[in-house]
Amino acid sequence: MAPKGSVFLLGPGFIGLEVLSELLQEGYAVTTIVRREEARASLEKMGSKTIKGSLDDHDVIRDAVANNDIAIHTATADHKPSAVAILDGIAERAKSGKSSIYIHTSGTSAITDKSGGEYVSENIYEDDKPETVDSIADDAPHRQIDLAILERRKQLGAKAKISIVLPPVIYGLGKENRLSIQIPTMARFALKHGFAGFYGGGKAVWGQIHVSDLAKGYMHILHYMESSSGDEVLKNPYFFVENGDEHSWERMAAEIGTALHNAGRIQDPKPRQIPEELFGDLFQEWSVPVIGQNARNRANRLRALGWKPQAKSTFDSFVEVTVAVTGVQYT
Secondary structure (H helix, E strand, O other): OOOOOEEEEEOOOHHHHHHHHHHHHOOOEEEEEEOOHHHHHHHHHHOOEEEEOOOOOHHHHHHHHHOOOEEEEOOOOOOHHHHHHHHHHHHHHHHOOOOEEEEEEOOHHHHOOOOOOOOOOOOOEEOOOHHHHHOOOOOOOOHHHHHHHHHHHHHHHHHEEEEEEEOOEEEOOOHHHOOOOHHHHHHHHHHHHOOOEEOOOOOOEEEEEEHHHHHHHHHHHHHHHHHOOHHHHHOOOEEEOOOOOEEEHHHHHHHHHHHHHHOOOOOOOOOEEOOHHHHHHOOHHHHHHHHOOOEOEEOHHHHHOOOOOOOOOOHHHHHHHHHHHHOOOOO
16 A cells, blocks of 8 residues: 555544544544643544644644645634645745645635525535635635635645635534534524524525535545646635535524423424524624525535545434533433
8 A cells, every 4th residue: 555645634623533533544644733731642542643732823833734745724714824824834845846735624604695594595506616616705704714725825836736625514423522513502502592593584504514424525635636636626626515415594493492302401492583682692793604594505526526425414413412412311
């Protein structure tokens, strides 16, 4: 077997731990960054090397990227300095004639519309049509960071193979009982206020992906980038990762309400509209794009690479997620 490349993974959390496991299973040498000393033991037990640092440690990140063939950022879609540090590390490698691979995690909040939750949009973004993603507004969520990456990508040229992954609603129980953001936050809101809620009319829909299928998607993207020329990768930076299911936010709230009601944690399972004054218990100023608008997309490129989602569906996973959130077993 040919030796695998070396990887610097920024963000060994909900998504990152799943990706880390896939990388190690395939024989990649992986280095992760950790903020807390106590986090090192479990990562090193998995087989990863570790370095101490945070998203704001520019030089630590830059140097780690410069010393590895591949960089994967799964920590957050909204921290520009860490993305810049990765790009600076890639630039250092390019100066010495070395090529790099960079997979950056964005999100489909970037393609949300202005529906107010009142209807299902007919606008569906497809990742084999990059011009449609390029057309989204510069002030869309995550977009300023994505644009900074794309601009630097042009400057670096074929020496920098850079792709941007835009996951939809990520669900499922991850490694070390890690949880995603949207569904657990909606569940915690319901626990606090006694009802599961949605924004506006609740009719807007998002795609879905289980975290394990998402991690396998990253690996397909990585293998494509490894086997393709820099000029080929430059043609299209975008990858969506969805499993074919789309659910409205009202339906999502209804399933959360039913799950929590069955767990004995709320009395009324019926979902309700969430007033704006309660957004502080959701995603604050980002509540509307995160759980209120349409974000429809198709992962045509991944499917063309042979990727197929295999994990359980969103609602089949609600029980295990609800138990993890509440700590209460079903009766």
